[in-house]
Every structure is written in structure tokens, then in C-alpha cells.
Amino acid sequence: AQSVTQLDSQVPVFEEAPVELRCNYSSSVSVYLFWYVQYPNQGLQLLLKYLSGSTLVKGINGFEAEFNKSQTSFHLRKPSVHISDTAEYFCAVSGPNDYKLSFGAGTTVTVRA
Amino acid sequence: DTGVSQDPRHKITKRGQNVTFRCDPISEHNRLYWYRQTLGQGPEFLTYFQNEAQLEKSRLLSDRFSAERPKGSFSTLEIQRTEQGDSAMYLCASSLSGGRQPQHFGDGTRLSIL
Numbered sequence: 001a002q003s004v005t006q007l008d009s010q011v012p013v014f015e016e017a018p019v020e021l022r023c024n025y026s027s028s029v030s031v032y033l034f035w036y037v038q039y040p041n042q043g044l045q046l047l048l049k050y051l052s053g054s055t056l057v058k059g060i061n062g063f064e065a066e067f068n069k070s071q072t073s074f075h076l077r078k079p080s081v082h083i084s085d086t087a088e089y090f091c092a093v094s095g096p097n098d099y100k101l102s103f104g105a106g107t108t109v110t111v112r113a
Numbered sequence: 114d115t116g117v118s119q120d121p122r123h124k125i126t127k128r129g130q131n132v133t134f135r136c137d138p139i140s141e142h143n144r145l146y147w148y149r150q151t152l153g154q155g156p157e158f159l160t161y162f163q164n165e166a167q168l169e170k171s172r173l174l175s176d177r178f179s180a181e182r183p184k185g186s187f188s189t190l191e192i193q194r195t196e197q198g199d200s201a202m203y204l205c206a207s208s209l210s211g212g213r214q215p216q217h218f219g220d221g222t223r224l225s226i227l
Contacts, residue, residue, distance in 0.1 A: 004155075032213060043117070043204055043218035044156070051213045090155050100146065100169070101216060103155030 002027040002093040006104035013081055014112055021076040021107045023091035031093050033074040034101065035065055038088040050074060086111045117219035119205050125225045126195060133191045134222045138207030145188050146216060147180055149173065150202040162188060200226045
């Protein structure tokens, strides 16, 4: 089985500053990794995914993430945040023959002017 | 692509009542998933359908919960004899086949038990 740990529950950041959200996973097999964003009272929207190949993955809204197999991490970054990036961010993992996603507890990002 | 649609968006009911939620997936998606999300937590897997077949159920899905996808299109999730602990956001997602395929989520149904 796979599991995910999001190391920061809350990340306050000023507008136009960079942000990094940390995610570590645990698995005995190869994995697929995902970052989702959730705005208040809405469902989850896919930001980006790692399936195989290049370890640097670019997603929507200027986000990117780097897969590090040796450190079992998949940290999310954005070089310059906007007020509109204020949301809950979830890291998720699934296995190659596993259909369900296992989510972390989430990181709340609050962007201040 | 009209997205995953869930109905209702909010449901308030008294403890002990039965409730039913509906999910309409993206039309060409043959996989459909239900998750439950409680306050301050990430979504937890409940169950999954491949077309009309329910292929996996989580231990979270007690006997009071039942899900169907009768024609391989929309799905319903019913909770019987609701309890306070059932208060949560119930999320539906759909995807194409294959573990690589990303899941697309609806906006959820928020259930509040009085």
C-alpha cells in the first residue's frame, strides 16, 4: 500500500514570493504521483502529475514539482504566487495496478498582499 | 467535456434518516470513484466502479453505505440510518481506464447531520 505525508499543514506566503509545499511518499513499488488544488467549497482540480520520465514536471498555473526517488519526495513549487493561489493543496499517490488515490492531509496556502 | 457533476451540493438531514447522492461522470470515462473528505483531512477512498461493476470497497464503507452504477453511467451513493460521524464532503471522481489516467473530481456533496 502507498501513503503520503505532507510535511506542512499551513504555509503563509506574501504575494509574488516563491512557495514550496513538501510531500513525501511511502511505497514498495513504483508509483504515480499527483498534486491537486482545492478552492473553498469546490472539488479537487489536478495541478500536475508524475507518471514516468523526466523528474521535473510542469503543471497549470505556473506550478512545477520534482520527483526524487532516492528521497521519496514530490515537492511542489511556484516561483511567484498570486492572491488567487490561496487554497488547499493535496499530494496523492497511486500504484501501477492500484486505481484509488491515497491523499495526504493537505497544506493550506494563504497568500497575503 | 462538461466535467463531473454531483447533486445535491448540500444536504442537511436528521440523524437516522436515509440520504442518496448522485454523480454524473465525464461521459467517456468508464471508471468512477467515491471519496469522503472530513474537515481538515484529505479525501479517503470509499469505492470504485469499472463500468457497472463495483470492483473495490474500502473498510470505511460500512453496511449502511451502498453505491450503484446501474448502466455504467451515473452513480448513486446511499447512506442509511445516518449518524453524526457521516457528516463530511462526499466527492465523486471519474477517469479513463489505466492507473496512469488522472481522476477528475466533482464539486462534492456536503452532508450535515443534525
